[in-house]
Amino acid sequence: MGKTLRDTGKGAAATATAKLRHAGLRPTRQRVELASLLFKTCDRHVTAESLHDEVAGAGVKVSLATVYNTLHQFTEAGLLRQVIVDASRSYFDTNTGDHQHFFLESEGMLIDIPGETIAVAGVPAPPPGLSVDRVDVVVRVKRA
Amino acid sequence: MGKTLRDTGKGAAATATAKLRHAGLRPTRQRVELASLLFKTCDRHVTAESLHDEVAGAGVKVSLATVYNTLHQFTEAGLLRQVIVDASRSYFDTNTGDHQHFFLESEGMLIDIPGETIAVAGVPAPPPGLSVDRVDVVVRVKRA
DNA sequence: CAACGGATTAGAACGATTCTAAACTGTGAG
DNA sequence: CTCACAGTTTAGAATCGTTCTAATCCGTTG
Numbered sequence: 001m002g003k004t005l006r007d008t009g010k011g012a013a014a015t016a017t018a019k020l021r022h023a024g025l026r027p028t029r030q031r032v033e034l035a036s037l038l039f040k041t042c043d044r045h046v047t048a049e050s051l052h053d054e055v056a057g058a059g060v061k062v063s064l065a066t067v068y069n070t071l072h073q074f075t076e077a078g079l080l081r082q083v084i085v086d087a088s089r090s091y092f093d094t095n096t097g098d099h100q101h102f103f104l105e106s107e108g109m110l111i112d113i114p115g116e117t118i119a120v121a122g123v124p125a126p127p128p129g130l131s132v133d134r135v136d137v138v139v140r141v142k143r144a
Numbered sequence: 145m146g147k148t149l150r151d152t153g154k155g156a157a158a159t160a161t162a163k164l165r166h167a168g169l170r171p172t173r174q175r176v177e178l179a180s181l182l183f184k185t186c187d188r189h190v191t192a193e194s195l196h197d198e199v200a201g202a203g204v205k206v207s208l209a210t211v212y213n214t215l216h217q218f219t220e221a222g223l224l225r226q227v228i229v230d231a232s233r234s235y236f237d238t239n240t241g242d243h244q245h246f247f248l249e250s251e252g253m254l255i256d257i258p259g260e261t262i263a264v265a266g267v268p269a270p271p272p273g274l275s276v277d278r279v280d281v282v283v284r285v286k287r288a
Numbered sequence: 289c290a291a292c293g294g295a296t297t298a299g300a301a302c303g304a305t306t307c308t309a310a311a312c313t314g315t316g317a318g
Numbered sequence: 319c320t321c322a323c324a325g326t327t328t329a330g331a332a333t334c335g336t337t338c339t340a341a342t343c344c345g346t347t348g
Contacts, residue, residue: 086236121263130285141274
């Protein structure tokens with residue numbers, strides 16, 4: 001025994017390292033650690049603080065500043081997408097494809113809605129000199 | 145001369161006072177002042193700071209704390225609507241009806257899109273125990 | 289293995305917002 | 319009209335998330 005551990009070890013780290021290299025980011029211990037946590041599972045929504053707590057809980061020491069730096073670098077590299085739904089916290093989504101969100105404000109919870117599900121029609125032409133960058137839809141929900 | 149001044153005076157103040165009473169808010173000097181500025185024109189988008197600057201520019205002294213308090217009270221009273229589009233600032237919209245926004249991040253500018261213009265179809269049923277509160281659409285635009 | 293430049297870090301700094309406790313002011317009763 | 323109370327305002331401190339700084343560290347390349 002000792003061989004059949006979960007995938008948190010070498011497998012995830014190797015994948016993460018490859019992912020980082022692809023993105024042109026130096027695979028440092030911290031980045032590999034964070035990437036492993038973020039991309040081990042699909043479609044995660046994290047906050048700088050939640051990720052910092054998570055990595056700390058995993059027994060690894062990464063400073064909060066590095067978590068912030070990393071989240072932004074990953075976002076610039078297209079590995080993450082920033083989701084703006086709350087005035088006081090920034091969320092980062094591991095799903096970078098075209099999709100929208102349910103947002104349960106009372107619990108700070110985000111739920112993905114696949115891209116093809118919602119259809120937005122009738123978006124007017126933006127004022128002269130401007131072009132559409134992205135259309136975000138947030139379905140704000142409450143406890144029934 | 146001296147009689148044909150702009151509407152910044154009694155007219156606006158009277159309207160504002162009425163509006164405040166309707167909303168169940170005591171028409172204090174500060175609230176009347178802010179309401180006058182906010183509702184004199186249609187469809188305004190303000191920030192706590194921008195409104196604070198504006199009222200100061202009008203020669204009236206209202207503390208920033210009061211501006212924040214007032215914006216929140218107006219929002220609770222349904223006179224304003226908070227718009228969440230930027231991670232670092234909160235915007236308040238004097239248009240409380242059903243509508244969406246263009247957002248030009250580089251300049252912190254919001255532009256209303258009338259409610260009937262955009263059609264959102266295919267919003268899935270929220271997870272059990274939750275109900276849809278509102279569907280927000282933000283069309284993020286850039287300088288062409 | 290040396291060394292260069294990018295990465296990490298603790299802690300300070302920051303900007304937006306909220307809180308606190310004291311001073312002030314509409315308002316309804318008398 | 320005046321009083322007194324509850325609701326308001328305020329300056330300044332405090333808080334929160336986030337960013338900056340300057341020193342240290344570490345991947346990578348030669």
